[in-house]
Amino acid sequence: MKTDDLINLLAQDAPVRTRIGQALTLAVIGGILISGTIFFAAIGFRADIGSATETVRFLFKFVVTLALAVTAGAVVFRIGRPGVSLRPWGWTLFAAPLLLAAAATAEMMVMPPDSWGARMIGHNARFCLTFIPLLSIGPLACFLFALRQGAPENPGAAGAVAGLAASGIAATFYASNCTDDSPLFVLLWYPIAIALVTAVGYVIGKRVLRW
Secondary structure: OOHHHHHHHHHOOHHHHHHHHHHHHHHHHHHHHHHHHHHHHHOOOOOOHHHHOOOHHHHHHHHHHHHHHHHHHHHHHHHOOOOOOOOOHHHHHHHHHHHHHHHHHHHHHHOOHHHHHHHHHOOOHHHHHHHHHHHHHHHHHHHHHHHOOOOOOOHHHHHHHHHHHHHHHHHHHHHOOOOOOOHHHHHHHHHHHHHHHHHHHHHHHHHHOOO
C-alpha cells in the first residue's frame, strides 16, 4: 500500500479522530495543571503583582504568551490527524511574534536609544531561560503522549508545534513572576527559551511520534 493511500485511510478513521481529540483535550488540562503546580511550588507570583496588573506593559506580556499558547494549541489539535490541512491555522503562529515586534518597535519610538540595551538585557534573563523550559516539561510530555494517539504525517514538526504550545503555557505562568516588563526584554529572552523547548519537542517528536 502506498503511503498516500495509508494516510487517506487514516484520515477517514473516525475513531482515531475522536481518540486524539479527547487525548489532546486532556493534555491541555493536564499540562496546565502540571505547569501551574510547579510554578506555584517553585516561584509564584511576583511580589508587586497587584500594582503590576495596572500597567499596560505587564498585561501585554500575557497577550503575547496567550496568543502563542492558543495558536500553537490549535495547530497541535490538527497536526496529529493525517490528511488534515493546517491552513489557515499555520499562519496564526505568526500572531504572537508580530504582536511582540510591534510592541518593541513602539517602545523604541518613545524611549531614548541609550535605554534600549538595558531594557533588553533586563534583570531576569537567567530565570527566564530556566523557568520557561522547566514549566514546559509537563505540557510537552502531555502533548506528545496525546499525539501518539494520532498519526502525524511529520513527527518532527508535530513535536516542534507541541513544544511551541507547551512553552506558550509555560511563558504565561512565568510572565506573572517576571519583573522585566519591557517588550524589548520579552523580544530577546522569551523566544530563546521558547526555541529551546521547540527544538526539544522536534527531536523527541521525531523519535516517539513515528508510525
